[in-house]
Every structure is written in C-alpha cells, then in structure tokens.
Amino acid sequence: MQTHFTAEQLRDPGIASANQVLRTCVHCGFCTATCPTFVLLGDELDSPRGRIYLIKDMLESGRPATEEVVRHVDRCLSCLSCMTTCPSGVNYMHLVDHARTYIEQTYQRPWHDRALRAVLGLVLPRPALMRAALLGARLAKPFAGLLPKTGQLPLRLRALLRLAPASLPPASHLDRPQDHKPVGPRRGRVALLAGCAQTVLDPAINAATVRLLTRLGIEVVVAKGAGCCGALAHHMGKHDPAMDAARANIAAWCAEMDGGGLDAVIINTSGCGTTVKDYGYMFRNEAPDWADRAARVSAIAMDITEYLVRIGYTPTRAAPPLTVAYHAACSLQHGQKVTDAPKSLLRQAGFKVAEPAEGHLCCGSAGTYNMLQPEISSQLRARKLGNLHATGADLIAAGNIGCMTQLAGDTLPVVHTIELLDWMAGGPQPERLATLVTA
C-alpha cells in the first residue's frame, strides 16, 4: 500500500518500522473476516484494515492522536487473529504497539480513563498490591448493584468487580526466586517466568509446572530480579514501564544463561510469552549490548507446551473418561502460532479433546481489555462460552490466566493445560475438578 512519509519522518526508527509494515499491506481485506470486533460491530473502522488505515493517516500527518482514532484503536483486542489470516505477512502487532505508544504520548485521555489505566498499570504487575486490591474488591462486590447502569466508568467498575474472584488462594513459596532441583538425573535447566497477576490469582499453575518439569528431570530456576514481563504496560502504550520490566527480566535471565546455563525460558501464560518472544524487536533500537541480550532471551523463550513436546511427555496413569474443550488463547494460537502442541499433549495424556467452533475468535479477555472495554468483552465471552458448551465437553483447558479468569464463573470448570498434564503424570487432581471426578 502507498504511504506518504517524508524523508525526515522516516529517519525516526519507529516510523521507519511502521512504514515497512504498512508497505506490506495490500489492502485485500481478508483480515476483516476473522477480526472479533468487525464480526460484532460491522464497521470497517473496527477492523484491522480500517485501523491500519487510521494509524497510517495519524502517523503520516504527524498530528497528535484524536478521539476518533483512539476510540477504534482502543477497541482492538490485540488478539492478532488478523496476523494468522493475513496472506501478505503484515506485522499488525508491531504497528498497533507503535500506535498505542504514540497515542499515550500525544493524546490526553479523560481523567477517569487515565486514572483507571494508571491504577491497572500500577497494581496488576505487583503481586502484593494486587492481592490487597482484590481483597478490597471482594469487600466491594456486594455494592456493585449500587453503581449506575450506564456510563463508561460505572460499566468498567462493574467489570472489575465481576472479574475479582470470590476467594483468593494463599501465595505460593514456589514462586520466590530459587532453584527447583530435578528429581533424578538432570536432563536440562530452564528459567520459569513466575509472573505477576497469575501468582496471585492461581498459584496452582506454577506449582503444576514446577512439579511436572522437575519430575521429568528438569531443573527449574525462578530467577532473582525477574518479574512482570511488561505486557500489561506495553499494551496500554506505556513504553517506559514496559521496557523497565523487560530489562529486569533480560538481566535476570542473561545472568542465568551465563551462569548455570539455560535451555529455555519457560512461560505458562501465553500473553506474557508473546511479549517475551518479542523482546528482541522491542530492544532493536537500544544500545547494542541490550539489543543482543534481548534477542538471546527471545530466542530461547518457549511456551510450556512447546517445551514439553521437545523433551517428551508420557502419562503415568489412565485418564478418567473426560472430554476437554481446548480453548486456544489468542496469544498462543495467533501471537505465537502454537496450535498443535497443547492439543496433542492433552490427547497423549489420555483425554478426549474437543475444539469449539469459531476457535479463532477471542474470548474477550485480552489483558486489561475486559476491564477497559466491558461491553464488547462480555459479548465475546458469551459467544465463546456458547461455542464451548456446544462441544459437550466436561471441562475447559486453556494456556493463559487471562482467558481462565474471563471464562470462570460458568458451569464448566476451567483449568490450565499444564494442570491436566501434571495430574496424569503423577501430580494431584486439580482442585477445580473435585466435583467432576471423585478420586
């Protein structure tokens, strides 16, 4: 597609990269069909092609972002379904990430929008704050009915209260920096991204990961200094906090790579995995040593299911006769193109695996999207749950805490894929399945 940047504009490396992405797009429109917001809203402006055009126009003009553009870019889930569909290989992720940063730098949001984003950016990546906030939300839950029924702010607050779980598990000591030694002879050594929000919402995921890997002879390091991957800030266009978070992880993991050595950096929250795999790109214009180190980390970043396929997984007990509806998280299927590994592992574990119709469509979780765009998010949640129920499955398995939180509270229990794999290979039965299977 034609672009109209001046030579001066193209000297900015951010614009130069955006220009490359735009030049790859041939405006064929295939992406519109698989975009969740276009399917729901039926407006070119809420499709990837429309957003690409809005972004192109905004960047070419060099003027500050305006409400019209922000509205449509904000509605993008960053599910990246468009990237799976695109025949031309347009890197929409890099374009929309750049646009979000540009918006954050040039556009003044209404006060309540700024405040909410600041709070989310502050709280979610910090487990202690998050724990305190969820406790507060629990206390506020009974009063949700007092909020007005319309208006952006009340709707968002309702969404926040709905998403807050009714009870919180205690923090797990496994998530603190340490070396989890393998059982038996050591076959490999990996770093685990313990994560931030996930350690508060569902520490059982990391526990299952550590148990299974150590049983398979893998030493699992929770590196000192590593924390949030930076994705939450990154997707809100908050460039500096995102880079700071990423830098801390890169430093921590490079120290491990140069010390005890690492075969992989393992991520069991696919939203984070997509970002860690993109560190190399995010740091491409930083000082060469940081760019190199970021690229080294991205090169060994792997989803837990990719790694299990590589090292081999064998169940040790017969699976109960359960059908698992596999919910493909967008960050895993579109962001990382990991599609077969989770399903084939679940089948190896002995489960019957069902795939819902419209599996390519997002469940509406999308990081902070379900708190910032509650209306679209709840429509997508209902549509996803409908498709999952139609499979006739007994439970849902997913590889991303965001989707798990979004789909929770329904009659179908939701567990992480790794919990099922661990269970069938000697681990405990996931607590959420207690009513489904009596041990």
Next chain:
Amino acid sequence: MIEQPEPKTDVLAKRDAIVAGLRHLLPASGVIAEPLRLKPYETDGLSAYRQVPLAVVLPETTEQVAAVMAFCHAQGVRVVPRGAGTSLSGGALPMADAVVLGLMRMNRILDIDYADRCAVVQAGVTNIGITQAVAQRQFFYAPDPSSQLACMIGGNVNMNSGGAHCLRYGVTANNLLGLKIVTVEGEILDIGGAYLDAAGYDWLGLLTGSEGQLAIVTEVTVRILRSPEGARAMLAAFTSNEIAGACVDSIIASGIIPVALEFMDRPAIHACEAFAHAGYPLDAEAMLIIEVEGSTAEQDDLLARIRDICAQHAPISLEVAKTAEQSLAIWKGRKGAFGAVGRISPDYLCMDGTIPTSQLPAVLRRIGEMSASYGLQVANIFHAGDGNLHPLIMFDANSAESFHKAEAFGADILRLCVEVGGCLTGEHGVGVEKRDLMGVQFTEIELDQQRRVKSAFDPGWLLNANKVFPLTAALRA
C-alpha cells in the same frame, strides 16, 4: 488517479443537512461523517484509487436501507453500495458527493431449507459464512471466490463472482434463486424465490452482475448443494508457462471437467508457499492445481486420465495430495495468492480478463514479453480451466511513474484478451478499473443501449454512477 463524475455542488453545499437527515434514519453508530473516520472508507481492494465520500451509513435492516434510499433519492444524493470492500476493480470506490451504503451489519442467516436445498441470507453474510452454516449437514454453497473468507454475498451477486470451483458448478448467477432489493426510490421488491425458474423476464439474470447500478441487494436466496463424497488435488509442475498453458488446453479438450483447474507461475508459487507451506514445487516455472471429486473410484479414474495427459507435456513432477491437511494447505495458498504477492511487492494491480483456453500458450507468452518491455514483474495466478486470467502486475505505488506504467501494462493485457476473442472481465466486474476500456469491447451503440437499461432503473444515475461505463458528458458536467 481515475477521472470521477463532477461532484454535485448543491449536494456538497447541503452536506450538514444530509448528514442530519441520515442520523434521523439510523442508530448513532450507523452514520459516519467525521473526516478522519471517513478516510478508511475512501478505497476498497483496489487501493490505488481513492476518494473520501460525503458520508457512510451502516444500516441493519432492509427497511433502514429503504429509508436511506428514499431520503437520498429525494435529496438527489448519489449512493455507492459496499460489502466487505474486497473489490479488485474498485467497485466500491466512493465519489466526493456520495453516501457509501455499507451492508456489513446485515450479516444474519435468515433461513436454511435442507429439503429444498436453499438458504436465505442477508447481503452482508460472507461467502464462506453460507457454507459454514450448512457444512454440518454436508451441504455447501458452490461459488468460491478467492476472497470468500471476507467477501460478502451481496457483492458476489453484484459482480457475478466466480471462483476456482466454478469450472464445475458455475458462477454466482448459476447458483441464485431469489433476491430482495431496494430500488433507487426506496421501494422494497422481491425477485424470484425458492424455486428454479422465475415467471416473466429474467430479472434475476439482469440484476446479477449489475455492479450496484440498478438496485441495492439486501437479501439473497442461494442454492445449496450436497457436498461431494470426497475430493483430491493434484499438483503438476512444468518448465514453462506456455507448456502448462498447453496442458490446460489438452485437459479441457479431452472432455474432462475437473472441479478446479488452477494455474500459478514461479513468482506466485514462491509467494504462496511462504504463506501456506503446502509443498508447492519451488523448482517449477509453472504449476497447475487440478482437483477432482466424487467416490474414491471416480477420483482414481479421473486422476489417472489427467496424469496421462499431463505426462505428454513433460512435467517436472506430478503429485497427488497425500492428506486432507495437504489439500487444505494447497487451497489456502491458492486462495491467499493475491495477498501473498504482498510479500514480494508492495503493490499490485490484479487483472481479470477471460480468453478461449486454446489461446492460453500464446497469451502467456505475450504477457511475458510485455512484462519485459514495461520492466514490471508479473505473477500469473488464474482459473485456467475457464480461461479466466489474473495476471498480477507488481509495482511501487510510492512511485507515480511505476503506477502509470502498471496501468498501461494492464490495459494492454486486457486489449490482448479482447483481441484473441475473449473479454475484459471474468469475475471481478468492470468497476472503475476497466470502465474506460469498455469501448475496446463494445461499440458506442452497444454501450448506449446498456446505459438505457441503467436509466430505466435509475433515471437520475444516482447508483454507483462512476463505474462500468466511460463517463458521459452529462456526468462530467
């Protein structure tokens, strides 16, 4: 930039009143009028041509479409209908004084009748959406344009779209039973229905392929067919475009009609393989995708006969898809071919001429020669079985010179198609792209007669007036 009809100054002058009037007829989100938000509607799948419209409306019901049309008719406002905006001939290119009427929100399946094998759907349902809705019962909707994932049935009707499998099943016109239309005055009419022939004139035939110039299509009744027992695709690789073209002609001349017979040349093979990982032969200069269907015995028999014919053209390789996954990947590559060319060139013009299959070798050779003399690369991807060419001319839209050369090269290809006994358009429609070449195909007398048909439906030339016909003095003034 293509010449546009002169905007009506009176319409431009009352822009605000027109927008206010439209806002009375539709929900708030259904009217777009802010300059920044109009910009993405300035073009469609042919992004070389652009024009920001006066406004965009997104109705959700036939009644809303009728209200918009009645209003625009009363105000003398031009209307440009738009489906998914995937047209490669600029069928949805706006005019400065026109309202773009987008049908994307009308995306519901209204009725499926398996006993009588038909489905009633709104105009904004995607082509593949129809097949997806009936696939569980082993039915499908046959015409399958490459953009079938995104393009909408209303647009298919207006362009009489084809697709790879039309060699066997016919184009849109052969798979339609009825339409609900809104006239330029805003009246709602039903044409045809769930039966095979209509009484009186063949209005369905006239409206199909009328490029949004006669009426707005809001609902479509299509035929659905039982899915075949099975299908298999074969890849045949050759050392030159001409040899592959001659092989196509031999297959068709032998009396065999495969369900699909598709051609791709070297640049196309490489671009599509990078996207679809289908195992295309990267050492070939040209490749045919030949698909047969039916029972296993029928498939085996046809494949054996086709294999014998191919063998007479010294193929590099002949390979039948081994798994259902490989078949899917083969078609994913072919269907994504135009977009995949975006991997090797920032821009392309996609031609759509049709020629007698016996002329394939000669025409492919001429296109190769023109490519060399214009200094622009071409990727050839097309429905070879019915002689429907899609040469993709690669150029750089950031260079005006490159674009003008591409336009001239494209016009030369289409003139060549007419010269060898073919025609300007196979399935993409005339749109704006081939508008000014209509004189190559038709005499002025013929064109005037066609214009009178449009005038009978739309005396004021309000519907999609910038397309299909070279601009008359009346539109220029």
